[in-house]
Amino acid sequence: MLSKRAASLKPSPTLAISAKEKALKAQGIDIAGFGAGEPDFDTPAHIKEAAVKAINDNFTRYTPVAGIDPLKDAIIEKFKRDNDLTYKREEILVSCGGKHSLYNLFQVLFQEGDEVIVPAPFWVSYPPMIELAGAKPVIMQTREEDDYQVTEEILKKHLTPKTKAVILNYPSNPVGSVFYRENLEAIGRLAVEHDFFIVSDEIYEKLVYDDYKHISIASMDNVFRERTIICHGVSKTYAMTGWRIGYSAGPAGIIKAMGNIQSQSTSNPTSISQMAALTALTGNQDFISTMVAEFKRRKDFLVKSLRAIDGVTCYDPKGAFYVFPNFSSVMGKKHKNRVIDTSTVLTELLLDEFHTAVVPGVEFGKEGYLRLSFATSMDIIEKGIDRIKKAVAELT
Ligand SMILES: *Cc1c(COP(=O)(O)O)cnc(C)c1O
Numbered sequence: 001m002l003s004k005r006a007a008s009l010k011p012s013p014t015l016a017i018s019a020k021e022k023a024l025k026a027q028g029i030d031i032a033g034f035g036a037g038e039p040d041f042d043t044p045a046h047i048k049e050a051a052v053k054a055i056n057d058n059f060t061r062y063t064p065v066a067g068i069d070p071l072k073d074a075i076i077e078k079f080k081r082d083n084d085l086t087y088k089r090e091e092i093l094v095s096c097g098g099k100h101s102l103y104n105l106f107q108v109l110f111q112e113g114d115e116v117i118v119p120a121p122f123w124v125s126y127p128p129m130i131e132l133a134g135a136k137p138v139i140m141q142t143r144e145e146d147d148y149q150v151t152e153e154i155l156k157k158h159l160t161p162k163t164k165a166v167i168l169n170y171p172s173n174p175v176g177s178v179f180y181r182e183n184l185e186a187i188g189r190l191a192v193e194h195d196f197f198i199v200s201d202e203i204y205e206k207l208v209y210d211d212y213k214h215i216s217i218a219s220m221d222n223v224f225r226e227r228t229i230i231c232h233g234v235s236k237t238y239a240m241t242g243w244r245i246g247y248s249a250g251p252a253g254i255i256k257a258m259g260n261i262q263s264q265s266t267s268n269p270t271s272i273s274q275m276a277a278l279t280a281l282t283g284n285q286d287f288i289s290t291m292v293a294e295f296k297r298r299k300d301f302l303v304k305s306l307r308a309i310d311g312v313t314c315y316d317p318k319g320a321f322y323v324f325p326n327f328s329s330v331m332g333k334k335h336k337n338r339v340i341d342t343s344t345v346l347t348e349l350l351l352d353e354f355h356t357a358v359v360p361g362v363e364f365g366k367e368g369y370l371r372l373s374f375a376t377s378m379d380i381i382e383k384g385i386d387r388i389k390k391a392v393a394e395l396t
Contacts, residue, residue, distance in 0.1 A: 005132060013363040014124055017347075021357040032356045032384030034372035037173075038241040039321070043276075044287045047238060050279035054272045063268040066259045067094025067247070071274050074281040075247050082205070083216045085225065090252045093259050094277075096269045098203045098233030098246035101258075103129055105229055105248060108257040109197060110135035114164035119150050120365030121324060123173045123201070135164065139365050144315055144326060148177035152186035159190065165197040168217065171204040174364045174371040175324040176299075176317020178208075184217045188224035198228040203246075206237040206288050208319040209296050218249075229254060236320075237288060238280040245269055245277040295321050298374040298381055305385045309392055321375045324361065328368035333395040340395065343367055354387040 017035040024031050054060070066072070072092045079085040095101040106129050110116060114135035118126050119142050127137040140158045142148040155166065166187065170178045179187070191198050198217055205214045218228040233246030248258065268274075299316075302323050306314040311329030333340050335353070340346050343360035347370065350356040361369030374381060 009128055009132070012124055014359055017357060017359050020351070024351075024355070024357075029355055031351075032380050032387055033376060034374075034381075034384055035357045035359055036373045036375045038375060039236065039239040039291060040375045040377065041239040041287075041291050043239050043243070044280075046283050047240070047276050047280045050283075051243075051272050051276040054275035059271050059275055061271065063271050063274060065263040065268050066255075067092070067269065068271075068274050068278075071278045071281075074278050075249070078281050079230075079249060082214075083219045085216065085219050085249070087249050088252070091249055091255055093248050093255045093262070094269050094274065095246045095248065095258075095262060096266050097244040098201070098231055098235060099125060100244070100262075100266070100269075101231040101233065101246040101248040102126075102199070102201065103132075104258040104261045105199060105231065105250075105254070106130055106133040106135075107261050108254060109133075109199075109229075110164055113162060115160060115162040116164055117155070117158050117166040118365075119148075119167070119169075121148070121172070121174050121361065121369070122167070122365050123169055124363055126167055126169075136162075138163075141365070142177075144313065147180075148172070148175055148315065149180060149183050150187060151183055152190065155187060155190055159194055159196075163194060163196045165199050166191070167199045167201065169201040169203075171208060171212075171214070171317070171319025173204065173320055174322045174359070174361075175315055176204075176320040176322055177315060178212060178214070178318045179217075181215060181220075184215065184220060188217055188221055191227050192223050196227070198224065200228050200230045202230055202232050203236050204320040205232070207292055207295060207321060209292070209299060209317065212318040214319070226251060234277045234280050238277075239287075239291065240273075240276065240280065243270070243273040243276055245273050295374060298378060299323065301378070302372065302374055302381060302385070306388075309389055312392070321373055323372050323374065324364075324366075324369050325372070326369050330392060330395055331368055335391070335395055343370060346370065350388065350391055354391045356384045356387045356391075 021033045021035050072089045110133035112134040115138045116130045117138045119140050130137040218225040229250030235241040306325045314325040343362050347360040359371040
């Protein structure tokens with residue numbers, strides 16, 4: 001018999017769609033896949049070489065559970081350089097991916113009786129990870145017409161004496177939205193006033209477009225920093241999703257407790273990957289701007305093409321590599337005998353009849369929308385857009 005915890009847990013829907021997409025491709029079907037949750041770029045050569053060197057140098061044994069000191073120092077340097085934040089080694093934990101950083105954090109911070117506020121649209125893993133820690137996710141809707149902002153007014157409506165934390169993810173997955181400075185300030189002030197923590201998932205910090213400059217909420221005021229835990233990693237910035245290196249920065253007591261969980265579960269992150277991450281953070285950074293320039297080209301094309309479809313609106317992402325178009329206007333229409341009444345049915349139609357893989361917005365807490373990743377080639381993007389246009393044109 002499975003535990004209650006395991007029985008109620010469903011697998012990540014985005015990973016499930018990627019799996020379905022791969023299975024159809026393996027059957028020889030020409031799928032335009034927008035499901036990817038990872039850069040389509042290869043890990044830069046100098047980073048791969050650092051890993052090869054680590055193997056040849058026999059850097060293949062256990063390391064300290066919380067990560068090797070040179071990597072912690074490189075992370076400290078990154079926060080200084082990019083965010084003007086000063087951390088000590090005991091305020092940094094290296095984990096097996098950003099997801100693992102968040103998991104460890106939720107395990108040490110949350111328990112039965114706690115409420116954790118999650119702004120929607122949200123990254124699919126937050127609610128189940130909060131539940132795994134025994135706490136209750138409180139979904140807080142934000143709106144496309146407000147640039148998906150969390151304002152003081154919206155947040156106040158969701159605060160209760162049980163509120164333990166609010167999760168911020170900006171630039172966000174699935175929208176690519178970011179918070180205005182004044183709203184970050186309001187969130188920070190409420191956190192101090194009502195004594196809750198801020199979990200700041202800044203994994204897309206470096207993948208930003210146009211003139212947007214990322215501001216970490218922790219850097220805005222020392223009293224915000226004291227109650228903020230930043231979760232970050234090398235997966236998205238350096239096209240290193242398979243290497244599994246994430247890191248967190250926050251109050252020493254929390255970081256130490258997270259390290260204890262890690263010491264009783266995974267032990268250290270892979271020694272070889274730590275060496276690769278060290279080179280990623282300290283080596284030449286030119287790769288990032290090359291990747292971002294290509295992402296921007298694809299984003300601009302997608303936003304323009306989606307907005308040109310009758311009835312479809314689309315937020316122009318400030319960061320990350322997803323667009324989140326609004327297809328509410330087609331809800332209720334029909335394709336042959338299929339009634340398109342949810343984003344899930346629309347997703348099934350696109351996959352079955354038009355061989356185009358997207359993720360339904362409802363998985364991110366927002367019905368009527370779709371998520372399209374542009375971490376895929378321009379050829380596929382153009383092909384997929386043509387298919388989506390055709391699908392919408394065939395709806396009656
Ligand atoms: C990809 C992602 C992560 C973590 O990814 P890892 O590969 O585990 O480092 C965390 N948060 C969001 C919002 C993501 O999209």
